[in-house]
Amino acid sequence: MNRELLFDLLQIPSPSGHEERMKAFLVKYLDVHGIKAQDLGPAGLSWGLGEGDKLAFFSVHIDQVAFVADRIDDEGYIYLKMPGIDPRIAPSQELTVRGKRELVGVVGMRPPHFLSEEEQKAPIPSEKLYVDVGLPGEEVKRLVPVGTVCTWRLEPLALLGSRVTGVGLDNKAGVFLALLVTEALGSKKLPGRIRFFASTQEEGVMFGAGFAGRSAYKSGESVLFAVVVDTTFGTDHEVKDSAFPLGKGSTLGVGPILSKSHLAIMRSIASELSIPYSLEPLTSFTGTEADVLSISGKGIPTILLSIPLRNMHSPVEIVDLDDVESSLKLLSAALQREDLWSS
Amino acid sequence: MELLKQLCDAPGVSGHEDAVREILIKAVGSYAESVHVDSLGNLFMTKGKGKKGPHLMFTAHTDEVGLMVERIDDEGFIKFMTLGGIDPRVLPAKRVRIGKDAICGVIGIKPFHLSDKEERKEVTPLSDLRVDIGASSRSETERFVDVGDPIWFDTLFEQQGDILKAKAFDDRAGCYMMAELIKHEFRFPATFVWSVQEEMGLRGGRIAAARVRPDIMIVLEGTGACDLPTDADVARRPFLGKGPVITILDRTVVANQRLVELLCQTAERDGIPWQFKRPLVGGTDAGAAVRVKALGAAVVAIPARYIHTPVALAHLKDIINTIELVKAAAERLREVKL
Amino acid sequence: MNKEVLQELCRVFGPTGRESRVAEIVKTHLEGTNLEVTADVLGNVIARKGDGPYPVFCTHLDQPGWVVEHRDKKGFLHLKSVPADEKLGEGWAVDEGGNRYRVFKESDGKSWRAESLVEGEGEMGTFLVPKAEFEASKGAYFATALADRVGAALLLDIAGKANKGNQAVSLVCYTGRHLKFTGLTAALEDLDIERLYLIEALPCDEGNEGYSLGEGPVILLRTQHSVAPSLWVDEVAKIASDIGIKLQKGLVSDGESAADTLARTGIQAITLGMGVRYSGSRIERVEGSDCEALSKLLQGLAKGKVRS
Numbered sequence: 003m004n005r006e007l008l009f010d011l012l013q014i015p016s017p018s019g020h021e022e023r024m025k026a027f028l029v030k031y032l033d034v035h036g037i038k039a040q041d042l043g044p045a046g047l048s049w050g051l052g053e054g055d056k057l058a059f060f061s062v063h064i065d066q067v068a069f070v071a072d073r074i075d076d077e078g079y080i081y082l083k084m085p086g087i088d089p090r091i092a093p094s095q096e097l098t099v100r101g102k103r104e105l106v107g108v109v110g111m112r113p114p115h116f117l118s119e120e121e122q123k124a125p126i127p128s129e130k131l132y133v134d135v136g137l138p139g140e141e142v143k144r145l146v147p148v149g150t151v152c153t154w155r156l157e158p159l160a161l162l163g164s165r166v167t168g169v170g171l172d173n174k175a176g177v178f179l180a181l182l183v184t185e186a187l188g189s190k191k192l193p194g195r196i197r198f199f200a201s202t203q204e205e206g207v208m209f210g211a212g213f214a215g216r217s218a219y220k221s222g223e224s225v226l227f228a229v230v231v232d233t234t235f236g237t238d239h240e241v242k243d244s245a246f247p248l249g250k251g252s253t254l255g256v257g258p259i260l261s262k263s264h265l266a267i268m269r270s271i272a273s274e275l276s277i278p279y280s281l282e283p284l285t286s287f288t289g290t291e292a293d294v295l296s297i298s299g300k301g302i303p304t305i306l307l308s309i310p311l312r313n314m315h316s317p318v319e320i321v322d323l324d325d326v327e328s329s330l331k332l333l334s335a336a337l338q339r340e341d342l343w344s345s
Numbered sequence: 346m347e348l349l350k351q352l353c354d355a356p357g358v359s360g361h362e363d364a365v366r367e368i369l370i371k372a373v374g375s376y377a378e379s380v381h382v383d384s385l386g387n388l389f390m391t392k393g394k395g396k397k398g399p400h401l402m403f404t405a406h407t408d409e410v411g412l413m414v415e416r417i418d419d420e421g422f423i424k425f426m427t428l429g430g431i432d433p434r435v436l437p438a439k440r441v442r443i444g445k446d447a448i449c450g451v452i453g454i455k456p457f458h459l460s461d462k463e464e465r466k467e468v469t470p471l472s473d474l475r476v477d478i479g480a481s482s483r484s485e486t487e488r489f490v491d492v493g494d495p496i497w498f499d500t501l502f503e504q505q506g507d508i509l510k511a512k513a514f515d516d517r518a519g520c521y522m523m524a525e526l527i528k529h530e531f532r533f534p535a536t537f538v539w540s541v542q543e544e545m546g547l548r549g550g551r552i553a554a555a556r557v558r559p560d561i562m563i564v565l566e567g568t569g570a571c572d573l574p575t576d577a578d579v580a581r582r583p584f585l586g587k588g589p590v591i592t593i594l595d596r597t598v599v600a601n602q603r604l605v606e607l608l609c610q611t612a613e614r615d616g617i618p619w620q621f622k623r624p625l626v627g628g629t630d631a632g633a634a635v636r637v638k639a640l641g642a643a644v645v646a647i648p649a650r651y652i653h654t655p656v657a658l659a660h661l662k663d664i665i666n667t668i669e670l671v672k673a674a675a676e677r678l679r680e681v682k683l
Numbered sequence: 684m685n686k687e688v689l690q691e692l693c694r695v696f697g698p699t700g701r702e703s704r705v706a707e708i709v710k711t712h713l714e715g716t717n718l719e720v721t722a723d724v725l726g727n728v729i730a731r732k733g734d735g736p737y738p739v740f741c742t743h744l745d746q747p748g749w750v751v752e753h754r755d756k757k758g759f760l761h762l763k764s765v766p767a768d769e770k771l772g773e774g775w776a777v778d779e780g781g782n783r784y785r786v787f788k789e790s791d792g793k794s795w796r797a798e799s800l801v802e803g804e805g806e807m808g809t810f811l812v813p814k815a816e817f818e819a820s821k822g823a824y825f826a827t828a829l830a831d832r833v834g835a836a837l838l839l840d841i842a843g844k845a846n847k848g849n850q851a852v853s854l855v856c857y858t859g860r861h862l863k864f865t866g867l868t869a870a871l872e873d874l875d876i877e878r879l880y881l882i883e884a885l886p887c888d889e890g891n892e893g894y895s896l897g898e899g900p901v902i903l904l905r906t907q908h909s910v911a912p913s914l915w916v917d918e919v920a921k922i923a924s925d926i927g928i929k930l931q932k933g934l935v936s937d938g939e940s941a942a943d944t945l946a947r948t949g950i951q952a953i954t955l956g957m958g959v960r961y962s963g964s965r966i967e968r969v970e971g972s973d974c975e976a977l978s979k980l981l982q983g984l985a986k987g988k989v990r991s
Contacts, residue, residue: 019910044912044951070905072934073893083934148893148932149904203946206908212949219555256493257413258360258428258545281492283415285426286545301385301552580753580761593808598865599700601724621807624750625763639723639869683724
């Protein structure tokens with residue numbers, strides 16, 4: 003598998019609302035493969051495969067969680083907002099502060115020498131966490147406007163076997179899979195058209211998916227089904243419930259808001275081809291773009307495939323590339339099958 | 346009453362409303378000019394095409410709250426999640442049915458003898474409850490039950506004079522009332538929508554409104570009656586047996602003021618008892634619909650005690666009165682300017 | 684911004700769900716302009732001029748208030764407030780007919796109660812709002828429902844100015860902001876939006892908001908759940924600097940905003956506003972200078988040519 007592509011993706015910062023660099027990378031990458039992507043402005047990108055009357059959506063979000071500079075004090079310490087991030091993982095992280103100039107910063111904390119015993123026991127509350135870029139206050143204020151995003155400075159890394167760790171594997175593993183599916187299907191005859199969406203601001207409001215659904219409704223297009231690819235919780239020493247093992251295939255979502263009939267077809271294809279997967283039971287909110295797409299316009303039956311991932315929304319997310327590989331097989335087989343397009 | 350019994354007894358946990366839909370198509374499909382089912386399972390029937398507007402949409406939701414299989418234990422017990430708002434205190438020691446074969450099971454509870462006093466003061470958390478279908482191993486359970494299968498309460502409809510007992514009056518009562526209303530000739534084009542996934546966040550109603558784009562929407566509901574024992578001098582409405590319950594505003598929508606007035610005045614004129622719903626409680630498909638299109642919304646409900654539990658009570662006269670009120674008020678729609 | 688119009692708007696009865704009197708005032712003032720005005724069945728007021736796509740300026744009509752839920756045996760009225768967590772404070776309230784009520788909190792500190800001054804008034808379902816106050820002093824406004832109505836006053840300012848030019852523009856006043864933005868999405872449904880600007884007064888009570896009272900208009904880079912597109916923010920900043928207005932940048936995270944609600948349905952918006960002190964209470968304060976600067980900025984944006 004083209005690991006380099008995943009590692010390239012992992013090195014592109016793509017915080018929610020600031021996905022321009024990822025978009026530019028994708029446009030270029032697709033262009034090399036002979037595919038013209040359409041720029042959807044703040045909503046992301048889309049590109050198409052296949053032809054015919056039947057239309058399906060395939061959506062992956064390209065944004066990742068990040069810290070945001072909320073306030074800079076007179077000494078130049080940068081205080082943070084951290085949407086979707088556990089403040090306990092912030093201390094002593096290295097960050098890139100993406101202001102007018104990129105700055106290296108560390109999330110500072112008082113050493114134990116200056117703390118009471120009580121203070122040492124409790125996590126540092128988020129309002130007390132700050133980034134130190136080591137520059138004078140005035141210079142920081144000039145270089146780092148309020149709203150500047152700060153991302154983790156960690157290069158992707160191969161772990162043992164087929165596992166990798168990197169910043170923003172949620173959902174760059176999904177983006178990687180979408181690109182692999184695009185390549186795999188590029189030369190194939192498809193039962194209809196697939197419109198891929200590389201969507202923005204999933205973390206928070208699912209804006210890109212909302213835009214995709216709305217645009218189809220507004221233009222009177224009817225969408226036969228949608229595939230959403232995202233990540234889900236991987237099991238580890240601590241997380242057992244509502245989590246799925248790494249390396250045993252992706253999960254297919256099952257629940258009231260997801261399409262039963264499409265799920266049944268996906269399952270039968272998986273067992274036909276001996277592709278491993280887990281069933282992921284989900285109630286009213288899946289926390290993915292499926293929530294939005296399935297009820298956009300006149301309703302779109304939705305399939306949700308998620309890659310198990312450990313340590314979600316931290317800088318040390320881990321996925322197993324075997325799961326990407328098996329998902330690639332499943333999705334590219336399924337999308338060529340007439341039965342998926344006729345149910 | 347046979348149709349109401351069938352509807353209440355049918356399984357229809359959110360996402361699995363097929364049985365309810367089939368019953369409705371069979372029972373009243375012949376009254377409709379067109380019958381359509383959308384990709385999520387909303388059932389649409391239309392009447393009065395070509396008549397002069399406004400275009401009227403009636404909505405009742407087919408789904409009920411219930412449970413869903415989360416995973417199967419090594420010993421064959423079934424861990425489950427709730428679908429819709431269910432108080433975990435009502436779950437221990439209930440009979441349920443599961444999946445497409447309607448397998449029987451019970452939600453177990455530790456024997457009284459083995460639980461200590463302190464333990465009995467605590468509510469058993471959902472994560473500790475299991476359904477037992479009598480299997481002795483995971484593989485045995487797996488032969489009958491799959492992850493994601495719906496689980497519903499094994500409650501049967503019974504009538505005792507005017508008092509009705511069943512599960513899922515929220516909103517099979519509404520489904521039933523609409524089945525009666527579609528037999529009526531309205532002076533307007535009307536679309537009847539039996540929607541899905543209302544308990545999952547008003548999902549079916551949203552896409553139904555996007556498809557139908559009506560001018561007026563009337564939601565028929567089964568809402569919680571609150572005439573329950575209390576010593577406090579607090580609001581106890583709506584009362585069982587005291588007539589249709591009319592919404593002013595709930596947590597998702599402000600009912601159209603003119604439609605509310607029309608309903609109240611029509612009830613007064615015709616001597617139909619009626620009552621207001623307490624403000625800012627609950628939400629219906631109307632909340633989703635007004636966010637798709639500017640439309641005049643009204644919600645009329647029957648009161649039912651103990652909704653969102655395995656067994657509820659409703660009053661026959663409330664159902665009859667609600668049907669009558671909606672018919673009579675709909676006749677007068679042209680008299681009001683929304 | 685016209686002080687008399689603001690005063691009129693702050694004084695009128697218009698809780699969530701009963702906004703028609705506010706809508707009437709807005710419509711009356713729009714009548715003299717060359718905008719085409721429509722109202723929909725949800726009570727939203729939509730004014731338009733020219734062909735799209737046009738810039739859309741959007742604010743709300745409703746104010747926080749109460750609804751009567753129950754009359755107890757002693758004759759006290761039990762109220763529910765909309766929204767539930769509003770800091771409306773004890774004191775006088777009025778209903779649509781102008782009847783007065785003494786509103787107070789039950790000893791539990793949570794439940795709202797009221798005593799009607801007119802025997803028999805206050806049936807179940809009666810809507811109440813705090814009795815209106817309005818003062819202009821020290822270059823600032825102090826008023827009831829000020830944060831709610833200053834947006835409409837600013838829109839009427841744009842409408843007056845739009846009269847002269849021939850640029851296409853749309854102004855929207857929606858209902859139900861305090862009930863999960865009930866009217867917002869439907870109000871925008873048929874508009875051909877080029878840029879959408881939400882006008883909001885932004886709480887400025889704690890001193891750590893990143894923007895201050897009297898320091899000029901505020902643009903939000905980020906709301907609770909969504910991010911304003913930086914290209915669009917830059918456009919606004921450019922126009923502000925061209926016309927010599929100091930623009931403050933802010934982030935807010937106190938609950939779902941109109942921008943969040945819209946983003947969920949695939950519509951992107953920019954939130955513009957000014958600081959408001961004592962927000963959510965009976966008497967709020969905004970600075971006249973902030974209003975004037977924001978009004979100028981909005982007119983600049985209405986002239987268009989922001990497309991980059």
